[in-house]
Amino acid sequence: MTDASVAPLDTARAWEVVLQHIEGELISGALRPGDHLPAERALAAELRVGRSxxxxxxxxxxxxxxxxxxxxxxPQSGAIIIARPSGGLAALVRLQVAAHGFAVRDVVKTRLVLESAVVTELAENPAAELSAARELLDAMEAVPAPDAPAASRDEFLTLDQAFHLALAAASGNEVMAAMMGGLRDSVEAYVRVGASFLPSWETTSARLKIEHRGILAAIEGGDAELARTRIREHIERYHAETDVSGIHAPTP
Amino acid sequence: MTDASVAPLDTARAWEVVLQHIEGELISGALRPGDHLPAERALAAELRVGRSxxxxxxxxxxxxxxxxxxxxxxPQSGAIIIARPSGGLAALVRLQVAAHGFAVRDVVKTRLVLESAVVTELAENPAAELSAARELLDAMEAVPAPDAPAASRDEFLTLDQAFHLALAAASGNEVMAAMMGGLRDSVEAYVRVGASFLPSWETTSARLKIEHRGILAAIEGGDAELARTRIREHIERYHAETDVSGIHAPTP
DNA sequence: CAGACCATGTGGTCTGACCACAATAACACG
DNA sequence: CGTGTTATTGTGGTCAGACCACATGGTCTG
Known part of the structure; x- marks a missing residue:
């Protein structure tokens, strides 16, 4: 048994050793998506560190x-390498926004830059697979929006985000898709609050549907310039309408 | 004392409770950059969870x-909220690349999109403060590159990155600056490996200097289109030269 | 008054012990 | 012989208690 508590020997903290070990195995290919990590107890023994x-x-x-x-x-238990990245970026951006107080304006701006790039890419690539995005638009039409109970609003917003993510996914660039998702999540709270203050949700949702169709049409038509313009107007208008910059923290 | 081991009570794991608690205090403003988190033992007692x-x-x-x-x-001990965000994104992207979740190509592409947006913004804003970027270019000229010992190469690459970050900072968008920095950091290892394989570092560094000057000149001249073109060629050419896609894992 | 010296508080780590859960092996019973 | 039930095993999740190394600050001594 190793003597208890042998921390600052190599300057690298124990958990960093573990992290670097795993990273190394990922790079070398010893670990691939779908593989199981060794059990925590086994890994601890192998690396001579504590399970914690x-x-x-x-x-x-x-x-x-x-x-x-x-x-x-x-087979489903344990720690398994995930193939498709998700969540991590969202958590990071969300926390950074919360902690350091990134301006929501900057977040939206960045998202706009990425989305513009995505639609440009799609418009210039006729082979892009857009069926997923198309189906989401159909689903949006089907959302019951009689007089917009909060539930249908939420459902619509979820589909809205899914639409944007579907476009990003179609571009094939997972980095951009993940970043867009993260940025969107981080301003999610503001959007939902803002949506509840809209004078007429029915009007807004109808307009959003039209704009979505327009964006998709521009992409399918191969008109990158038009697609960029439309996505920009779509995002900017939406955030102008749901602006809650005066609400934020209840600064008394 | 609470009974030991009361894990799956509320469906939220204990560490998530802690994370959400801290995130809440960040959002509410109870915790701000520079503040100390409560001591681990105190936090554990407060939230009724284990210290681990x-x-x-x-x-x-x-x-x-x-x-x-x-x-x-x-005063310097404990866990302190960091003022300026850094590192996190780089670590995330780096690990995702390692796990084959992200392709280096996509990372570079995303960085290109962001940098293009930055130079566009700068070119269209005559009031941009570019003195920091200018000074970095002067510093690059001063790097002794007689026959490129590894040290001067590293120094040059560091200044190179600083130049790009200075541009991002000048744009005033912290989110983009943070993301660019993170993306750059995450491919840093590949870049440095590739740089060591260049036939003539002197030639390359001379070209890089010229390209940097060209980018800055385009910005100062207010020519957004030209700035975009130049930043794109700058990045693409560089990554083409230092391409190490065939090295990665020694797949036998 | 200055320097040496402990007391204190902090993160970092290890160990050992439980719990809840899911799959599987072993077993008893009709 | 088949089938349903019951241990067994292995996993992550958690907690409690114990050290260590370190940095600080007050206290004590010369």
């Missing part, structure tokens, strides 16, 4: 969206 | 670049 240190590294990987953990037994 | 759960949350925040931890005593 292993857990701290595992936690980081989980939040970063690299692995998924599941207790219990069987 | 608190540590897992702290670890996540640290990797995400939100806090800095320092053992010992005094």
């Amino acid at each position: 240190s292993v857990r701290e590294a595992i936690r980081v990987l989980e939040v970063l969206g690299l692995i998924r953990t599941q207790s219990g037994s069987g | 759960s608190v540590r897992e949350a702290i670890r996540v925040l640290e990797v995400l670049g939100l806090i800095r931890t320092q053992s010992g005593s005094g």
Whole structure:
């Protein structure tokens, strides 16, 4: 048994050792998406660190969206390398916005830049697979919006986000897709609050549907310039309408 | 004392409770950059969770670049909210690349999109403060590059990155600056490896200097289109030259 | 008054012990 | 012989307590 508490020997904290070990195995290809990480206890023994240190590294990987953990037994249990990235960026951006107070304006601006690039890419690539986006638009039409109970508003907003993400996914650039998702999530709260203050949700949602169709049409028509213009107006108008800059924190 | 092991009561894991608690205090403004988090033991007692759960949350925040931890005593010890965000995105992207979640190509592409937006913004805004970028270019000229010992190469690359970040900072959009920095950092390793394989570093660095001057000149001349073209060629050419896509893993 | 010296508080780590859960193996019973 | 039930095993999730190394600040001594 190793003597207890041998922390600052190598300057690298124990959990960093674990993290670097796993990263190394990812780079070398010893670990690939779908693979299981060794059990926490086994990893701890292998690397000669405490299980708590292993857990701290595992936690980081989980939040970063690299692995998924599941207790219990069987093939689905343990820590599994996730193939498709998700969540991590959203959590990061959300927390950075919360902590450092990134201006919502800057977040929206950045998102606009990315979305413009996405639609440009799609418009210039006729082979783009847009059926997913199309289906989401159909689903949006189907949302019951009689007089907009909060539930249907939320459902619509969810579909709205899914539409934008579908476009990003269609572009094939997962980095951009993940970033867009993260940026959108981080201003999500503001959007939902703002949406509840709209004079007429029915009017707004109808306009949003039209704008979405317009964006998709521009892409399918191969008109990148038009697609850029429309996505810009779509985002800018929406955030102008749902502006809640005077609400933020209840500064008395 | 609370009964030991009361995990799946509320469906939220203990460390998530801690994370959400801290996030809430960030959003509400109770915690601001520069503030100290409560001591781990105190936080654990307050939230009725184990210290290890608190540590897992702290670890996540640290990797995400939100806090800095320092053992010992005094004003500099403990977990402190970091003022300027850094590192987090780079770590995330780097690990995602390692896990094959992101392609380096996509990372570079995304960076290109952001940088294009930055130079466009700068070119269209005559009031932009570019003195920092200018000074960095002067510093680059001064780097002794006789026959490029590795040290001067590294120094040059550092200044190179600083130049790009200075442009982003000048645009005033912190989100974009943070993302650009993170993306650049995440491919840093690839860049440095590639740079060591260049046939003639002297030639390359001379070209890079010229390109940098050209970008800055286009911005100062208010020619957004030209600035975009130049930044694109700058980045694309560089990554074409330092392409190490065939190196990666020694797939036998 | 200055320097040495402990007391204190902090993160960092390890160990050992539970719990809840899911899959599987072993078993008993009709 | 088949089938349903019951241990067994292995996993993450959590907690509690114990050290260590370190930095600080007050206290004590020469």
